Amino acid sequence: MNGRDIKLISGNSNLSLTSKISEILNIPISETLISTFSDGETRVEIHDNMRGCDVFVIQPTSPPTNDNFMELCLILDALKRSNCWRVTAVIPYFGYARQDKKLKPRVPISAKAIADMIQVVGVDRILTLDLHANQIQGYFNCPVDNLFASSIFINHIESYIDKENTVIVSPDEGGMERSVHYSKKLGTRLAMIHKSRNNPNEVSEMVLLGNVRGMTAIIIDDMIDTAGTLSKASTILKDAGAVKIIAYASHGIFSGTQSLT
Numbered sequence: 001m002n003g004r005d006i007k008l009i010s011g012n013s014n015l016s017l018t019s020k021i022s023e024i025l026n027i028p029i030s031e032t033l034i035s036t037f038s039d040g041e042t043r044v045e046i047h048d049n050m051r052g053c054d055v056f057v058i059q060p061t062s063p064p065t066n067d068n069f070m071e072l073c074l075i076l077d078a079l080k081r082s083n084c085w086r087v088t089a090v091i092p093y094f095g096y097a098r099q100d101k102k103l104k105p106r107v108p109i110s111a112k113a114i115a116d117m118i119q120v121v122g123v124d125r126i127l128t129l130d131l132h133a134n135q136i137q138g139y140f141n142c143p144v145d146n147l148f149a150s151s152i153f154i155n156h157i158e159s160y161i162d163k164e165n166t167v168i169v170s171p172d173e174g175g176m177e178r179s180v181h182y183s184k185k186l187g188t189r190l191a192m193i194h195k196s197r198n199n200p201n202e203v204s205e206m207v208l209l210g211n212v213r214g215m216t217a218i219i220i221d222d223m224i225d226t227a228g229t230l231s232k233a234s235t236i237l238k239d240a241g242a243v244k245i246i247a248y249a250s251h252g253i254f255s256g257t258q259s260l261t
Contacts, residue, residue: 004054004085009046011059011071017092018058034071042067044074050082056127057087061095063255069095069114073121080122088125089118093223093251097132115139130222130250133174149250150178154185157218157248163187166216167242171195171233179220191217193233206232213241221249226256 007030010018022029033045057079059072072089079087099110111133118126119141126144131137137144167189170179176192183190191210217237224230224247234245 002054004052007048007050007053007055009055009057009075009079011057011068011075013060013062013068013071014058014092017060021058032075034075042070042074044071044078046075046078046082050079050084052083052085055079055084055087056090058090060091060093062093062251063253065095073117076118076123077121086124087122088127089123090127092129093253094128094131094136097136100133100136111136112139130178132222134177149248150181150185153220153248154182157182158186161186161188161216161218165214166218167191167210167212169193169210169212169217169219169233169237171219171221171229175221178222182218182220188218189215193236195229195232206236208236208240211240212237214243216244216246217242219245219247221247223251223253224249225253227254228256 006025006027008018008022008025008027009030009032012034018029030046030048030050032047033043035043037043057072057075059068059075061069061072072091076087076089096110096114099108100112102109115136116139123142125142126140127147128144129147130149131146134146137146163186166186168179168183168186168191170176170190170192172193172195179190179192182188189210191208191212193206193208195206219230219233219237221230230247230249234247237245
């Protein structure tokens with residue numbers, strides 16, 4: 001489009017995603033060596049010439065988050081030293097996004113620290129999907145394109161629901177804006193679950209705000225990590241009279257030992 005050669009580079013985080021992108025765009029994946037030294041340090045070597053190219057690095061920071069993040073940083077650093085025309089980091093799942101503000105003394109704003117690290121090693125643009133917190137876009141000085149899964153989910157939901165008997169449910173206050181968007185687009189009712197936590201990944205209390213009795217409840221969330229929130233939310237909705245409970249989430253992390261029941 002801009003007259004430059006487009007290059008695709010993949011870390012080890014999601015090789016199947018990069019392969020699919022390569023297949024659709026008919027652009028080969030650049031030859032890259034990503035391994036570890038004997039002491040566990042990440043080793044990166046880019047074998048293709050990147051000079052003057054428009055480069056896309058595809059590397060979600062999904063578990064193991066720290067390993068995948070380090071791969072991303074070292075790939076970006078290698079590209080910065082390769083005289084590329086532009087480097088875009090494609091990070092569909094942006095890790096550390098849950099710690100986006102300081103809620104108590106002596107804790108980091110991890111999302112800001114991660115953004116700073118990525119910018120220091122070198123990037124011209126970020127492409128991500130359903131950021132946990134929209135304000136993270138402001139942590140970067142470069143353009144950030146935050147894509148929304150709603151363009152896919154809404155069409156899928158609309159294809160089979162009965163709008164009169166469906167309610168969109170936000171599993172927490174942070175997801176309310178997202179759920180309002182779905183509710184308006186679909187023309188359905190809206191409810192929210194207020195939750196509080198004592199510890200990370202541990203929900204201490206949940207309260208339903210809204211009516212779900214006799215309706216299909218559709219929970220909209222950006223991620224499922226341990227599934228603790230989703231499991232407890234489903235129980236509350238069932239106890240409140242929901243006849244069917246469906247969940248849509250952009251990122252299935254599924255860490256820990258909890259499971260849906």
